Amino acid sequence: MKKLYLLIRYLLIAFVCGACLTPFLVLLILSLNTPKRNFYEGNMFIPDFYFKNFVEGWHKSNIGRAMINSGIITIVSVVLIVALAAMAGYAIARFGNKINMLIYSILLGCMMIPGIINTVPLYTLMIKIKAVNTLWGMACVCATLALPQAVFVFTGFVRSLPKEIEEAAIIDGCSYTKVFWRIIFPLLKPSISAVVILNGFGIWNNYSQAVFFLQDSSKHNVPQALSVYFQQFAGAKWNLMAATAVIAIIPVVTAFLIFQKNLMKGLTEGALKG
Template identity: 45%
Template structure:
């Protein structure tokens, strides 16, 4: 009975969390003259033309390409750097490594938005405004502290014997990690890919400052500019938001199998 009650509560919570998404889909596919109240909560006719019209008018194709480049670069860079750093912190317990790890943990408590002014000055001095590479470095730097923390705690749960055996067989410590240990980090790597990809795809605070050119705008900027141009057309606004979120949803479904396992092992064990 207790277990059934728990499942019932979870189902209710899941349904409540799906309400905003349902309203978004309903608005995106409904005729502009039909409201949620008028239809009795059920959409009887899908207006697929809303998506095609919004796609053409909002120029989301170029924005998606920009977002994909920045997302792939920042997530890939953060995974490579964080996995290597996490391995060092987990396996080599020197005082210097412990101090560096604590500094990384402290940096996680600093809101990234407060660094906008000095970052803008830095980006301008290195000619990084309106460039993909600068945004990749910026976002990857923001992802690294949390990623290192999760990698470090996850690696501490792995047995050292398999790495030691590889070293005895002639592998260097570097080779032992990337060939033997890194494939075992798939759960936490998948978790970080999901978290960091969604954060990179949805990033607005930094993008609005450092990607001022329309040719370099990302999906959130393109949607914001689209709304400013065409006004409060809720059907098109919902269609643009739905199109913009589809890649992030796809990434989650690809890697969600390992998500819970990775986040629990990386954050609790150690």
């Protein structure tokens, strides 16, 4: 009976994994087909290995410029999120006075509000500070929208750390600032990885805010560049569209492979004692 249960469980896991990976496999196969071949012709799972699609897609789609833009926005946003949310999480976890808990409650409430609702007031503010069509302005928007969730993760993780670690350092003469940066922050690596993955992917693939705040074509991020490129062909050249999409996915997959080991650890440890 136990072996049958394990077999069913593994079959279900294999089915779910297959269902998730099949669209990416099809996308990769389409990207390797020749221009003359329609996506529904021949064996769907046997490509032509036509690698010129990637070269042509790279030059025609402006995806290189868009990837640089997305990279700058993502890196700046993630740095702001990690630095600000980690400090806020430490303060809330260790100094649970009424003001800090009120701020924490407000941040938790903000997690329930869809970011697209704030687009109109944000756009008004961005115009006043002349941040429309700027990468730094988009980075600030993304960081602001992601801060509540990041503070929640860091607060839970800091609460799981023993207070004796920092108390010993304070007795030795360290200030709370030094304790945080020298002792607590290095221990936050698992939660940092979780925050980077959860928010970094969303910022890289952000389209709903970018379409408002990055209207200049030279400032487009990856989703905008892909959208414009796909509209040009409107389904006529599946091979080029698929090749360009594969190029855009590579940085995301690479980042996930780097940080995925600490993802579950950062989420579960914070959740268990948060």
